[in-house]
Amino acid sequence: MGRILCAGLGPGDPELMSVRADRAIRTARHVAYFRKRGRPGQARRIVDGMLAPEVQEYAMEYPVTTELHFGSAEYKACLAAFYDDWAARLAALAQQQDVVVLCEGDPFFFGSFMHLHTRLQGRAQVEVIPGMPGMVGCWSATQLPITWGDDVLVVLMGTLPDAELERHMRSADALVVMKTGRNLPRVRRALQAAGRLDAAWLVERGTMPGERIVPLAEVDGADCPYFAIVLVHGQGRRPEVLE
Numbered sequence: 069m070g071r072i073l074c075a076g077l078g079p080g081d082p083e084l085m086s087v088r089a090d091r092a093i094r095t096a097r098h099v100a101y102f103r104k105r106g107r108p109g110q111a112r113r114i115v116d117g118m119l120a121p122e123v124q125e126y127a128m129e130y131p132v133t134t135e136l137h138f139g140s141a142e143y144k145a146c147l148a149a150f151y152d153d154w155a156a157r158l159a160a161l162a163q164q165q166d167v168v169v170l171c172e173g174d175p176f177f178f179g180s181f182m183h184l185h186t187r188l189q190g191r192a193q194v195e196v197i198p199g200m201p202g203m204v205g206c207w208s209a210t211q212l213p214i215t216w217g218d219d220v221l222v223v224l225m226g227t228l229p230d231a232e233l234e235r236h237m238r239s240a241d242a243l244v245v246m247k248t249g250r251n252l253p254r255v256r257r258a259l260q261a262a263g264r265l266d267a268a269w270l271v272e273r274g275t276m277p278g279e280r281i282v283p284l285a286e287v288d289g290a291d292c293p294y295f296a297i298v299l300v301h302g303q304g305r306r307p308e309v310l311e
């Protein structure tokens with residue numbers, strides 16, 4: 069059985085990837101990565117200038133992202149076929165030589181590689197190199213702590229229904245909202261309803277080129293990039309500052 073190594077790349081700044089991922093990428097002969105059709109892909113962009121000249125690249129282009137609703141049968145069938153196809157191709161390739169799959173952030177944290185990982189069991193030796201999740205890069209970009217004392221941190225997806233968003237926003241101390249993109253107006257409304265809007269920050273492309281950090285209440289756009297996270301920092305218990 070060949071080996072498939074998935075390298076977590078961290079939030080975007082190449083200096084935030086692990087030494088192990090760096091080594092795997094620089095010595096790789098076969099490199100695969102996900103991307104939206106017609107775009108360079110964040111994972112591929114992060115490793116610009118790191119790949120060996122003779123490397124073979126495999127761009128795994130999503131057949132759809134927002135064109136079909138993710139709850140529809142058509143979307144599920146289309147994505148299942150896409151993952152099945154790439155799992156078979158990578159397993160065959162790995163018979164000859166190691167394959168490195170690139171993944172922005174951490175592969176096991178809402179990463180596309182999870183869908184290949186499931187399908188590759190028993191067909192290849194699969195290893196995952198952890199990466200710093202995007203949200204860590206984002207809260208560090210704000211230069212403020214995210215949790216103190218007993219704070220409960222909840223990670224939400226902007227794709228959740230409005231009522232679910234609002235319920236969690238009311239109960240948690242610190243908040244991370246991912247998959248913001250075109251869901252931004254709904255995320256904003258839910259934060260307002262939960263009384264959290266004034267404490268919320270929008271971090272677009274955290275640690276990537278074009279990074280933008282703004283108080284969410286000051287943003288009037290209906291949309292933001294897919295690579296954007298909304299944060300509410302916890303204010304939990306801590307010893308008082310005496311001086």
Ligand SMILES: C[C@@]1(CC(=O)O)C2=NC(=C\c3[nH]c(c(CCC(=O)O)c3CC(=O)O)Cc3[nH]c(c(CC(=O)O)c3CCC(=O)O)/C=C3\N/C(=C\2)[C@@H](CCC(=O)O)[C@]3(C)CC(=O)O)/[C@H]1CCC(=O)O
Nearest residue numbers: 102103104107109110111133134138147178179180227294
């Ligand atoms: C459908 C939707 C729903 C949802 O997120 O649940 C969804 N992606 C959406 C949008 C979207 N996706 C992408 C862009 C362009 C970004 C750009 O180029 O700017 C846009 C925006 C756009 O097209 O406008 C590309 C992309 N997506 C993933 C990666 C790789 C990675 O991150 O690993 C990359 C490459 C990024 C790169 O590196 O460039 C990964 C995932 N995306 C998934 C689903 C899951 C897989 C599908 C499945 O199996 O269901 C998974 C694995 C996440 C998971 O399963 O949690 C949501 C619509 C929400 C809505 O309705 O608004």
Ligand SMILES: C[S@@+](CC[C@H](N)C(=O)[O-])C[C@H]1O[C@@H](n2cnc3c(N)ncnc32)[C@H](O)[C@@H]1O
Nearest residue numbers: 079173174179201202246247273274294295296
């Ligand atoms: C499919 S998930 C992938 C998560 C990734 N595996 C991780 O560990 O962060 C994509 C979502 O992650 C968030 N994200 C990841 N990295 C980010 C970054 N550097 N800046 C802003 N958002 C980011 C965005 O909310 C985006 O919609």
